[in-house]
Amino acid sequence: MQTLKLIPAELTNEYRLLLVCARKDLSAQQLEAADSAISSGVDWDLLTRLAEEHGLSPLLYWHLQQNFPAQVPNGQRQRWKVFENNRRNLLLSASLLRLMQALQGAGIRALAYKGPALATLLYGDVTLRQMSDLDILIDGASFHAAREVVTGLGYRPAFVHSRKQEEARLRSDCECEFSDSGGKLMVDLHWQITASHLAQRFCFDEFWQRRRMVTIGPESVATFSAEDTALVLAVHGGKHLWQRLGWLADFAESLRHDLDWQMLRMRAHNARAERMLLLALALAKDMVQVEIPAELTAAIKDDIAVQALAATIAKNLFLEQNFAAKNRKGEKDENDAAQNPVRWLTMLQLADSRWDGMRSAARFALSSGPREWQAVRLPDSLFGLYHVVRIATLLRSVPSFFFSNRASRSSG
Helix, strand or coil, X not given: CCCCCCCCCCCCHHHHHHHHCCCCCCCXXXXXXXXXXXXXXXXXXXXXXXXXXXXXXXXXXXXXXXXXXXXXXXXXXXXXXXHHHHHHHHHHHHHHHHHHHHHHHCCCCEEEECHHXXXXXXXXXXXXXXXXXXXXXXXXXXXXXXXXXXXXXCCXXXXXXXXXXXXXXXXXXXXXXXXCCCCCCEEEEECCCCCCCXXXXXXXXXXXXXXXXXXXXXXXXXXXXXXXXXXXXXXXXHHCCCCCXXXXXXXXXXXXXXXXXXXHHHHHHHCCCHHHHHHHHHHHHHHCCCCXXXXXXHHHHHCHHHHXXXXXXXXXXXXXXXXXXXXXXXXXXXXXXXXXXXXXXXXXXXXXXXXXXXXXXXXXXXXXXXXXXXXXXXXXXHHHHHHHHHHHHXXXXXXXXXXXXXXXXXXX
């Protein structure tokens, strides 16, 4: 069956090398492709920057040290980045164990989400995945108790909310951010996988019943099952339009573990995330050469919108001034109306049904968040006016979106 051919024909040697190294194990053919890219000439400073932006620094330098030590410049900058990544990941691992033990001690069910747990599951080594913070998923009903545990360990919330703001955020958002006293270690406490204006539906109790344990250092922590891991990674990448190759590497690696493919698709369907799964599979199949079942390949071929989105995402991934570097701050606030409206139009296309898309658009338009609350200070008695602030913010973005789209069509 014909593939989408998402990788540009004229790809720079730096991106060729990154793509090859976006996996744990390299075949003989992939080693040959990496050697060809290096022999053709690589700008090592550019490669270092791109690897950092795409979250692939640990995998890239591990493969280079293992297979091409004589061909890689022994630069101080590269050695320092590897050392700093390893140091940070070990610190994050120790912090995760401390948090999970404290939550368990308080009787709170918690799942390690991404971070050291994912690095250990997918790559067998916490130092082989680039990570910047810790993510923990809890039952929404336990949020207040979990917050007390987290703050009791010395972390402070990034935002201090009024009662109405907190109630609204728990309804419409999916996470709150905390940082240590030095502001260097961030913890994201999730009570859902996505904000409520997105159409996906996940149940913590089901995640918990299917959980598996992963050993990190001297302790074991609970995390998602194999199928849930793949689905959650597909949704995470999809809601951020796959701005980084590192996310795609993680998702592709999750598919190389023993999976019940029929169960994975059924769970995606039940969570109303089937199109997000198909988009992720299209990217992983073509760009990282992951084998997927024929029926899923056929489903991708039958979905024109998924194919078009995959092509657009692939094109953006290989732009030197890539979308990820410009929008890294925007990842955290899924209700941020100041973000590029293209992203939210894309979310509508990714909805599994027209009704889900309409509901997503309506909830997004009416769900205010920290951005609006900080921009306009209102007492709780006037909290309802934030809906007006939200809509006004969205309307202000329409002209710039219209003209940027018109200019891009003209130049195309």
